[in-house]
Amino acid sequence: MFDLIIRDANLPDGRKGMDIAVSGGLIAAVEKNIEAPAGEEIMATNRLVSPPFIDPHFHMDATLSLGLPRMNVSGTLLEGIALWGELRPIVTKEELVERALRYCDLAVSQGLLFIRSHVDTSDPRLVTAEALLEVKERVKPYIDLQLVAFPQDGYYRATDGVASLNRALDMGVDIVGGIPHFERTMDEGRLSVEALCRIAADRGLPVDMHCDETDDPHSRHIETLAAETVRFGLQGRVAGSHLTSMHSMDNYYVSKLIPLMAEARINVIPNPLINIMLQGRHDTYPKRRGMTRVRELMDAGLNVSFGHDCVMDPWYSMGSGDMLEVGHMAIHVAQMAGVEDKKKIFEALTVNSAKTLGLEGYGLDKGSKADLVILQAADPLEALRLKPVRLAVIKGGKVIAHTAPRITTISIDGRPQAIDIGLDYIPRA
Template sequence: MIQLLRNARLVGRDGLCDIEFDGERFGRVVPAGEGAGAQSLDVDGALVSAPFVEPHVHLDTTLTAGEPRWNASGSLWEGIAVWSERKRTLTREDVISRATEVLRWYAANGVLHVRSHVDVTDPGLVALDAMFEVREQVRDVLNLQLVAFPQEGICSYENGAGLLEEAARRGVDVIGAIPHFEDTREDGVRSLEIAFGIAERYGLLVDAHCDEIDDEQSRFVEVLATLARRGGIGDKATASHTTAMGSYNGAYSYKLRRILARSGINLVCNPLANLCLQGRFDDHPKRRGLTQVKEMLGAGVNVAFGHDDVMDPWFPLGTASPLQVALVGIAAAQLTGAAEIDEAFAMVTERAASVLHLGDAYGIEPGRPADLVVLPAASPFDAVRRQTRPSHVVSRGRIIAETPPASTRLTWPGREPEDIDFVRNRDRRSLR
């Protein structure tokens, strides 16, 4: 167990500080040199942040790319069809093995809070029961929230509503929906009403796949936001994907920003997967098909970035790296101002924590769980730009992952061989 972290550079705080640990919780945060503790780690001016947070992934589908076949069109719809085939062969051992492997990748990358959607359009609920076991197995290392996700619909899938309620009875943390996939718009609205009703009865959060389509007429996010506001749950509700926003006209977009800001709901944008999935039916120009990230942030709506898929029928790549997601999100949403890049870092840390409704279970403050990540970087901007791997990941006061410094030795004409770390010379003074 660590008792003291010395010479830490905290996000949003000037100067270096020492962080004391009280067992599995944080103690005092004091100026550098004033901390006390026998078991100490000197991070020598490295950036220290509360851990990364994954607000949207499908752990039950991870590592299945190419099984039973590849998604040849690359579209969302074929991905769902391929998964429906793969789903028939699921076993408890299969789901636990793949999900646990990817969670280990997440932990190594400094992610200690994960929200995973789990397909419950399966009469046997095989994946869901397996994920309950995974949640229990990893609880001493990371926090895993499970979403009951009706991949093939609530109203449009036989006994969809019954399976969703059964998932709530068995102990999920969040209720999901997929209104744009339902057979009719009326079914889509009804599916959200069913999801909100179940969530209210069981005291659960809501996170719906919402408008993940290039159809400019898909506008279920306004329904979700209105249900959240009228039901008084506000930021306990999340709309994930919302890619149809990339096709909305200016007048409706203006109206929508007001609706969402007033409701208090969260949005999750998944840039890696949706940049690949959307626009598949376009010729040219091809739409990006993403949440209006910049505009929604400007309107005061909480927006986070998620990975969504790790090597599955919808996205065949990925290493569960939140900094990679942030980098792609910056490019896709054109968040290239200095403050916007810092905001992108928040979208995989504190903003994502708000999506999970973590409250006092997150953050480097006295009395909170002693979870953090140490990044060999001068700032969030620097960490994102150089894609720095965590030198240390601390969970409940214990170091669970360490990454030795990577170096590239360059021989250059007229100079002695030297290590290249991609830090600008004028920034080097910020890295002790």
């Protein structure tokens, strides 16, 4: 007898009418017509069942702080950094914990059960690290939260930036971050990349670096990051986030850069919502949108995953915790509207992000952890188009959130009285 069986499910790989059996918190079988009893059964009825969504790049210490202490009037990256610099010295641990927990509630409702958050270490008080380490433990039963020691004001540029980052790592923050393009000079940026990769190698930790989040085509710290990754033997353990300068780089230089990144097995994390909102601010027309070269990086075999980055904070006044919204925007700005393109975008929100985070037991194979999301859509393409209701969110084989399907009732003679937008509007041959 199984603990749970989800029946008649469509899977992201195209299989349809599959049953998923769960026992002891693990997937015990994925087959058609499983003839066995179960403590609970859920009818998916030809809807998509996916592993949970993953956000590999977020700032949970700043989330839901929109308007504190004031609004970002210009909407620029630099004013957002300055605004956060005003809030950070007066923020309390209690406030940080409360906001982060509220965001985690939202994340669960969206089927987002794995998050990597950057933790600003520029304030020597390190209340941000204290707060998010507490949150990490409190949400552990339902969200896997990874934390990055992130020197927002610069590893060398910030007062006590070096000491504060090392203290955060000593406290238990488990990933080394950086922001080389925000150091005072290009050379100090290069030196910070070298120093931070050395720390990661010495401590046996991964690296996740804000890298070249700028329109400047001469900001080339990703080149240094790839080289230092190889030098310190960190291949596959390093992520370069944003990489927006690649949008503006010379094509010949990029033809050298991408193979170097592939050699280092860099994980690439664009953030479509934020990148196109904040980049190109000094342009008139034509106006650059600033997202990195997603298609070219994928074609070169690099692991590309997408981050939400911000939700209602000094940098971004929008956001919903919905990774499908992120993928929806990526389709548009990367101009990846083909069927296979969309499948790759969906994978960037799920399996690619799992690789970035180094997750074990993630997926829909027998023996994987029974972490699942049932969506009111038939397949990944429909999910990306509709950003549908998460009908059920399952962690370790137990339903931890559920939402009623979105059904519209209409009163028009001769037309259907109820419309399930996730199933009734799929084009059929």
